[in-house]
Amino acid sequence: MKTQPDTPIRVLVAKPGLDGHDRGAKVLVQAMRDAGMEVSYTGLRRTPEMIVETAIREDVDVICVSILSGAHNAIFSEIMDRLHDQGSNRISVLGGGVIPGRDIAHLKEMGVREIFTPGASLVAIADYIESLVSE
Template sequence: MSSAVAEPKTDRKIRVVVAKPGLDGHDRGAKIIARALRDSGMEVIYTGLHQTPEQIVETVIQEDADAIGVSILSGAHMTLVPKILELLKEEGVDDVLITVGGTIPNKDIDDLKAMGVSGVFTPGSPTEAIVEFIRSGVSRREL
């Protein structure tokens, strides 16, 4: 089958860093999402557990990521996410789509979005919705 006409100009795969900050070990969600993103054709870099915000931002820069999925189930999202955002800003990284997943109360979701997080996904979010969100979010940025 050939449908080359509508293909985007670059054939570079979308690069996503799946990041697990904090000290908790709840990596079930992060690993499922990492695998679903990879199965959908993206390049996935999973940081592994217990990463500091500094380590995560370094990975994002080194891997030239288009998007980052931060997975937090420790309740420390209001400390860790602002820190990651601040470090990205300091490093002049402003073209990365930022998503957060985990046990995040509604009130905090609004605050995170106001800080610059594009999407927040709580338990029960369909995997496909997350994949689609990242795909369309990244391609919109590239236009």
């Protein structure tokens, strides 16, 4: 059992693109809340600009981006650029969804910390976020 930090970890679960399938995003929201984190969900169809703006306004530690459309390279690159421009490199970005293995290295080079593909365990995601924040 890990000791909980004094202030809860703040997480933003984000859903870019026009795709409306957010079963996975909503499962993640509930799992991270059960792990003691403070989680908000952007809702559907957010642009990278809106996601970064919300993350900064809500002062989150981590953004979890759920993408199923295949447009992950473009979307992550824009999110990372905007975070950089805002001087918000403190915020860690994670990705989840249908992302082929061959794209993962490229996304990590961009600065995305980790990619979780279908079948990833919720406990593993929560543990990873806790380890990131306590770095």
